[in-house]
Amino acid sequence: MEKSIDPIGIFDSGIGGLTVAQAIAKALPLEAITYLGDRARCPYGDRSSAEVARFSLEIGEYLVGLGVKCLVVACNTATAVALPLLREALPIPVVGVIEPGARAAVQASETGRIGVIGTSVTIASHAYRQSIHAISPDAHVVEHACPAFVPLVEAGRFNGPEVEQAVRASLRVFESTGIDCLVLGCTHYPLLSEVIEQVVGPSVKVISSADATAAYVANLLQEKRVANRDASARRYRYLTTGDKQSMKTALNQWFGQAVEEDAITHVALPEAAQRLTQSVRL
Ligand code: DGL
Secondary structure (H helix, E strand, C coil): CCHHHCCEEEEECCCCCHHHHHHHHHHCCCCCEEEEECHHHCCCCCCCHHHHHHHHHHHHHHHHHCCCCEEEECCHHHHHHHHHHHHHHCCCCEECCHHHHHHHHHHHCCCCEEEEEECHHHHHHCHHHHHHHHHCCCCEEEEEECCCHHHHHHCCCCCCHHHHHHHHHHHHHHCCCCCCEEEECCCCHHHHHHHHHHHHCCCCEEEECHHHHHHHHHHHHHHCCCCCCCHHHCCEEEEECCCHHHHHHHHHHHCCCCCCHHHEEECCCHHHHHHHHHHCCC
């Protein structure tokens, strides 16, 4: 069978990575996508790096077993702690979201003063700072963890007083920093972007890595000569470690996608996790 018709594998701890999946579907309308949301173990951002790395390897291996032709780590937390491990362990190209996001921020910033928000694991890793400095060594990067945001998004709360209060409290640290752009360093955060944009005001550009990552994937498929050439094999499959019904609600109501229940599959992964703990040294 031709590799080009195989799906692109995408994963996240939950529904946040759907923001990246949507951008990929838009940029690459002929491609099939298999998306896995590890909602049973979400959030990743408060876990240890070793645990996130283990989950990521387990999911990567699982998706390779399903025949995906490349893997998009649509999770900044997993990208921050597991990208090199995934690249080493898996026999397919692996794309993270941090480098594309960092590049988009450097391009968008006029002053070189860049804010980054993400989960506690992502911020503690300083992966964005390193990635931004690799492109623009003189950039001034202010990083801040916003652990309150992911639970709000997973619960479908994208606006309203509770969200406004959480966003205002979390972003106060940027008030006198003079940043002119703010990177949403977590794929869940674009779902809060309306409130985030309101809070930071028009002088701060709000950057998500979704479009930049999609452009990166498009180039990669061309380069590896595995881009799909017609839409006949296009199929979107959604896998969740949580319950199917809430995944369906998320897709239908929050992402406006008319997805039938047979496109959603529940997967259980703990066995693979045990096997990997024994065989992979983190
Ligand atoms: N959406 C993920 C990220 O980009 C993970 C959020 C979480 O599970 O804490 O970091």
